[in-house]
Structure formats: C-alpha cells, structure tokens
Amino acid sequence: MSASWSVVLPGSAAPDAPAPATPKQVPNRGGPANPSADALRARFQGGVARVEVIWGETTVYVDRTRLFDIVQWLHDDPSQRYDYLSDVTAVEYRDPEQPIEVVWHLRSLPYRRFLRVKVELPRDGKTPLEVPSVWSVYKGADWLERECYDMFGIRFVGHPDLRRILMWEQYHEGFPLRKDFPLRGRFSRAEQLQQALAANPEARYSMEELTVAQAFEDLPEAMRARLKSGERTGE
Amino acid sequence: MSAKRTVDVAIGTSGLDEQGRPRRAPLTVNEGGAVTTLEPPPALEDALELEGEHMLINIGPQHPATHGVLRLVLELDGETVVRCIPHIGYLHCGFEKIGEYRQYNQVIPWTDREDYLNSIGNNVAFALGAERLFGIEITPRCTVLRVIAMELSRIISHLVWLGTTCIDIGAFTPFLWAFEQRERVYELLERWVGARLTTSATRVGGMAADIPAGWMDQLQHFIKTFPKTVDEIDRVLTTNGIWVGRTVGLGVMSPDEAVNYGLSGPMLRASGVAFDVRRDFPYLDYETYDFEVPVGTHGDVYDRYLVRMEELRQSTRILAQAAARLPEGPVDSDDHRVVLPPKSKAMSDMESMIHHFKQVMEGPRPPLGESYVAVESPKGEKGYYMVSDGTAKPVRWRIRPPSFLNLSAIGKMVEGHMLSDVIAINASIDIVMGEIDR
Numbered sequence: 001m002s003a004s005w006s007v008v009l010p011g012s013a014a015p016d017a018p019a020p021a022t023p024k025q026v027p028n029r030g031g032p033a034n035p036s037a038d039a040l041r042a043r044f045q046g047g048v049a050r051v052e053v054i055w056g057e058t059t060v061y062v063d064r065t066r067l068f069d070i071v072q073w074l075h076d077d078p079s080q081r082y083d084y085l086s087d088v089t090a091v092e093y094r095d096p097e098q099p100i101e102v103v104w105h106l107r108s109l110p111y112r113r114f115l116r117v118k119v120e121l122p123r124d125g126k127t128p129l130e131v132p133s134v135w136s137v138y139k140g141a142d143w144l145e146r147e148c149y150d151m152f153g154i155r156f157v158g159h160p161d162l163r164r165i166l167m168w169e170q171y172h173e174g175f176p177l178r179k180d181f182p183l184r185g186r187f188s189r190a191e192q193l194q195q196a197l198a199a200n201p202e203a204r205y206s207m208e209e210l211t212v213a214q215a216f217e218d219l220p221e222a223m224r225a226r227l228k229s230g231e232r233t234g235e
Numbered sequence: 236m237s238a239k240r241t242v243d244v245a246i247g248t249s250g251l252d253e254q255g256r257p258r259r260a261p262l263t264v265n266e267g268g269a270v271t272t273l274e275p276p277p278a279l280e281d282a283l284e285l286e287g288e289h290m291l292i293n294i295g296p297q298h299p300a301t302h303g304v305l306r307l308v309l310e311l312d313g314e315t316v317v318r319c320i321p322h323i324g325y326l327h328c329g330f331e332k333i334g335e336y337r338q339y340n341q342v343i344p345w346t347d348r349e350d351y352l353n354s355i356g357n358n359v360a361f362a363l364g365a366e367r368l369f370g371i372e373i374t375p376r377c378t379v380l381r382v383i384a385m386e387l388s389r390i391i392s393h394l395v396w397l398g399t400t401c402i403d404i405g406a407f408t409p410f411l412w413a414f415e416q417r418e419r420v421y422e423l424l425e426r427w428v429g430a431r432l433t434t435s436a437t438r439v440g441g442m443a444a445d446i447p448a449g450w451m452d453q454l455q456h457f458i459k460t461f462p463k464t465v466d467e468i469d470r471v472l473t474t475n476g477i478w479v480g481r482t483v484g485l486g487v488m489s490p491d492e493a494v495n496y497g498l499s500g501p502m503l504r505a506s507g508v509a510f511d512v513r514r515d516f517p518y519l520d521y522e523t524y525d526f527e528v529p530v531g532t533h534g535d536v537y538d539r540y541l542v543r544m545e546e547l548r549q550s551t552r553i554l555a556q557a558a559a560r561l562p563e564g565p566v567d568s569d570d571h572r573v574v575l576p577p578k579s580k581a582m583s584d585m586e587s588m589i590h591h592f593k594q595v596m597e598g599p600r601p602p603l604g605e606s607y608v609a610v611e612s613p614k615g616e617k618g619y620y621m622v623s624d625g626t627a628k629p630v631r632w633r634i635r636p637p638s639f640l641n642l643s644a645i646g647k648m649v650e651g652h653m654l655s656d657v658i659a660i661n662a663s664i665d666i667v668m669g670e671i672d673r
Binding site: 004005006007008009010011019020021022024025026028054055057059083084085086087089091092093094095103105107109112114116138139140141142143144147151164165166167168176177181183 | 606672
C-alpha cells in the first residue's frame with residue numbers, strides 16, 4: 001500500500017509550545033490573549049478596533065472594510081497560518097441599539113490557536129448589512145455564509161452563489177433568526193399550511209438546475225414564460 | 236498525487252483463517268490470493284468527449300440511501316456525475332431560534348434532537364459550553380462520567396454509520412452485528428438516564444443522575460466483549476473484494492482541500508490531517524487519557540471506514556481507562572447559583588431556599604459574555620457558541636454542525652465518479668440531517 005500523501009500534524013509549527021491541556025479556572029475577563037491579536041494590531045493598526053479576552057477566548061473586533069485583508073493575512077502569513085475556518089455566524093442582541101455582529105471562528109492547526117474575529121454592523125440606518133465574503137480564502141465558507149445570509153439577511157459580498165440554504169428560495173417572510181421575527185413565524189399555522197398547499201411544486205426547481213441539462217426547453221410553454229420573466233414563486 | 240491504490244484482498248472461503256477463527260467472508264476475488272488494482276475514475280475531459288446529452292437525476296429527499304431528507308440533483312453524462320447540487324433544509328426546525336426563548340437547562344432536550352445518534356454527546360457538549368459561560372467548574376466524578384458518556388455515544392454513532400453504510404454498499408450481515416452491539420450501549424444508557432435515544436443526560440454543572448449500582452460491571456462487560464465484534468466486522472469487510480472495490484479511490488480529498496473545506500472528524504483524519512479536538516484543544520481532561528488518533532493517507536471512502544473502525548477500538552480503550560479511574564464523590568457542582576440545592580436543605584436552610592426560589596422562578600443567569608466550546612463529536616468538530624446578555628436565556632445559541640461542513644464538500648467529492656459511487660461517498664460522510672438542518 002503506497003502512501004499518497006504524508007500525515008499533517010497539528011501543532012507542527014510550534015513544537016516547543018506546551019502540550020495542550022483542558023482550560024481550568026478561566027477568568028471571565030482578561031488573561032493571556034492570543035498572540036495573533038498583537039500581531040494583527042501591529043500589522044493593521046486602524047483596522048483592529050479592540051481586542052477582548054472573554055472566558056479565555058480572544059476576540060478581535062475589526063473594521064468591516066479591512067476584514068477580507070485581515071482574514072487573508074491570517075490565513076497566508078507564515079507566523080499565523082489560520083488554515084481552518086470553524087464557523088461563520090452572526091449575533092443580534094435583544095437591545096435594538098446594539099450593533100449586529102458577524103462572527104468568524106478561526107483555527108490555526110499548525111500553531112494550535114483559536115481566534116474569534118468580529119465585525120460590528122451598527123444599526124444607524126446608514127450601514128448596510130454587508131460584509132466581505134471569505135469564500136476565496138476558505139471554501140468551507142460557502143454554506144456557512146449562505147446560512148448566515150438565510151438566517152440574518154447579511155449579504156456576503158463576493159460569495160459566488162449567495163442563495164438561501166435552509167429555507168426555500170421562494171421564502172419571503174424575512175430572516176428567521178432576527179429578533180424582530182416572531183418565534184412562530186409571521187403567519188398563523190392555518191395560513192402557513194394554506195400557503196404550502198397552494199404553492200406550485202414546479203416552482204421549487206431553481207432556474208439554475210433547469211438550464212444545466214437543457215431540460216428548460218422541455219418544460220411546458222406557460223412555465224417557460226414564467227421562468228423567463230424572472231418570476232419564480234408560481235403563486 | 237494519484238488516487239490509485241492497491242489493497243490486499245483475502246480469498247474468501249467459508250472456512251477458518253490462520254488463527255483458526257471463522258472467516259465469515261464467503262467471497263472470491265481472484266484465484267490465488269489476489270490483489271485488486273482499481274482503475275481511477277475517468278477524467279472529466281475524457282467523459283465530456285462523448286458529447287452526449289446531459290441528464291438530470293434527482294435523488295431524494297425521501298430516499299433510503301440519502302440517510303435522511305437530503306436531496307441531490309445530479310447532472311449526469313452517461314453514468315458519470317458532472318455536477319452535483321445538494322439541497323438541504325427539509326428538516327429545518329429552528330433549534331437556534333427556539334434556544335433563544337429557553338433557559339440554559341431547558342435547551343438541553345433540544346440538543347438531543349439535532350444529532351440524534353450522538354444525543355448524550357451533545358448534552359455533554361452543551362453543558363460544557365454553558366459551564367464556561369457561567370464560569371463554574373465541575374466535579375472530578377462528573378468529568379469522568381462525561382468522558383464515558385461521550386465515548387459511548389461515539390460508539391453508537393460509528394456503529395450506526397457502519398451498519399447503514401454496509402447496507403448502502405450491499406452488505407447486510409455487519410449491519411446486524413453492529414446494531415446488536417448498539418443495542419447493548421442503549422441498554423447501558425437506559426439504565427443510567429432512563430432514556431435511550433433522547434437522553435437529556437446533563438445539567439449545567441452536573442449530570443441528571445449518577446450511575447446506578449452495578450452499572451460499572453455492565454460497562455466492564457461491554458468493554459471486554461465489544462472489541463470482538465469490531466474484529467469480526469474488520470475480518471469480514473477490510474479485505475473483502477466487493478467492499479474494497481466499492482470504496483477505494485472514491486471521493487478523494489487531499490489534506491489541503493479537506494482543511495480548506497472545513498471538514499472535521501474522521502473525514503478530515505482520513506485525508507491525513509491528524510486534527511482531533513480531544514487532542515489539540517482538549518476538554519474534560521482528555522489530555523490525560525492514552526489513546527491514538529488514527530489517520531488515513533489516501534482520503535478516500537475506504538480510509539474513512541478504516542479510521543472509524545480504529546476509533547471504535549480507541550473509544551473502548553478510553554472507556555476502560557475512564558472506568559478504572561472513576562472517583563467517588565458528588566456528581567453535581569456545589570455552586571447553588573446554578574445547580575439546585577438538595578430538597579431537604581431547600582426546606583430547612585434560608586440561603587438554600589433563596590437559591591432554590593431564584594433558580595426555579597427566574598432561572599440561573601450567567602454573566603455577560605460569550606463562549607465557543609468545541610468537542611470531538613463522532614462526526615467532527617461540534618461547537619456550541621453561546622452569547623449571554625446577563626439574562627436567564629441565551630441571546631444566541633449557535634450550533635457548529637460538523638456534518639453540515641462535511642456535506643458541503645459533496646459536490647467536489649462526487650464529481651467525475653459514477654452514479655452508484657455517489658451513494659458510497661454520501662454514506663462515507665456520515666450525515667445526520669437533524670444536525671445539518673437543525
């Protein structure tokens with residue numbers, strides 16, 4: 001059996017670092033920050049708004065416009081090598097004055113580091129709910145960003161295919177994880193059922209799928225006209 | 236970097252092997268101890284030369300081989316997959332939204348239901364995240380009990396994966412053996428927490444229940460007898476010509492790709508990246524246990540199978556060590572801001588009564604803050620990200636679902652393979668739609 005590729009060992013870039021251990025007695029605030037935070041500050045000065053250490057986890061608040069450069073630098077720089085994107089999500093607080101936060105959880109496997117990067121989107125009516133997409137750095141961001149868009153309505157600029165993922169594409173009740181979205185949805189159960197029954201199942205096929213296989217030409221005339229005109233709901 | 240590899244295949248006889256153990260692999264490959272050499276799948280350019288019309292095939296959402304309500308739209312050129320468009324969301328229930336309207340302990344039953352093959356592991360993961368947010372430490376006995384819970388649930392999940400994948404690929408017997416053993420784990424869980432599938436076994440700061448008397452003996456018996464089944468399944472599958480033929484060289488992910496796509500768990504380790512949260516970002520004192528992190532070197536379906544088989548053995552090893560070191564003492568933390576005081580004290584002691592009243596009426600309140608705690612679930616890195624604004628209910632409860640990320644690479648993995656191989660590749664991801672759609 002011949003080996004195709006050699007084994008990648010996490011922690012290989014920092015062989016002298018102490019062996020990882022279960023964190024104990026972690027303080028609420030303060031404690032040693034991730035060294036990448038200082039490196040980011042030195043490299044991007046104004047791009048880093050502030051650094052917080054909460055329960056031992058370092059959070060770096062960065063400027064929205066610099067986010068992509070910062071993430072790319074974290075990924076590429078040999079002293080950082082954040083090669084693993086754990087999660088992309090957003091947080092909306094109950095207080096409507098507080099900004100919506102978009103959160104990236106990054107891991108550096110070679111250095112065994114964990115870093116949380118946040119962008120604050122103030123709700124002043126002027127800032128759009130938009131952040132740069134990191135899809136070109138991490139392919140894993142594809143679905144994570146789609147989900148974040150689907151649930152919060154945050155647009156990831158530069159994402160190749162920013163469609164809804166968990167909700168269906170014709171869903172137009174809003175963004176379920178926003179605080180102004182009621183727990184049970186915008187319509188009553190009876191109304192939701194009626195809408196589901198009245199929906200046209202043909203409309204569940206996206207334009208993209210119908211065109212890939214030239215199946216589009218085989219559709220009934222009425223449906224083709226409807227799809228061509230851009231109407232997708234069939235309702 | 237070629238996906239081509241050779242695996243020694245045993246000649247199937249229904250007799251005994253060298254050690255005199257029955258070899259339950261009545262399959263022949265080539266006469267004389269043959270070796271199969273598998274051709275790599277045709278390159279995409281060659282396939283496109285045929286200039287045929289592409290066909291669109293829909294698999295799911297209701298299909299036994301999609302392991303849940305997953306819908307795959309495949310664009311085929313003949314039998315070769317040119318493109319795969321996955322559709323998910325058929326099981327979306329809004330767990331994260333519901334969690335924002337529940338107190339921390341009330342969220343635990345919801346964690347059972349997302350990755351329902353690993354429910355007790357999710358309970359532990361959630362409790363760990365909430366404890367970080369509350370800033371409380373758990374007792375040594377609780378720590379070891381939780382390790383036992385996590386490893387038992389890893390065994391359940393891998394056994395279900397093994398059984399269902401065998402059925403997908405066309406082997407029925409290992410499925411029965413695996414489910415027989417899974418039943419034994421469920422019996423253990425049933426005796427411990429009273430439930431089999433939806434365990435809700437943990438509370439913030441402790442466990443719902445201590446183990447009953449005699450439970451450790453049953454666990455010891457399981458630890459002693461379980462590896463035999465793993466060996467049996469190993470003997471039947473690992474050198475089986477059909478199994479090898481249907482798994483080797485499929486769905487290959489290189490280490491760089493696997494890391495970049497955010498794969499985790501056995502999917503990532505099969506690609507040769509030895510990232511295991513238990514080892515690299517430990518929790519529950521996993522650094523003090525002696526276990527190996529198995530890795531593959533080809534990143535194909537066969538390697539994922541090998542990695543999971545080895546993890547079953549390693550989990551048994553961890554279980555044996557945990558059982559040997561289980562200390563006496565209380566299970567629940569004595570921090571009565573979070574854990575209810577004993578009923579007798581609540582009725583006699585003023586301070587305990589206040590704690591009891593506040594917890595029941597308002598619920599425990601964590602300080603302002605946030606925590607992301609990741610554990611190694613059977614599927615990979617499962618993280619719970621919780622944000623608190625100082626009230627009794629989380630502002631945000633985010634599940635980082637490992638199979639969601641693993642599934643997102645399916646388009647890349649099935650490209651250029653045959654339609655029948657899509658089933659094997661999809662099975663190798665070990666998806667649970669409850670976790671993907673949440």
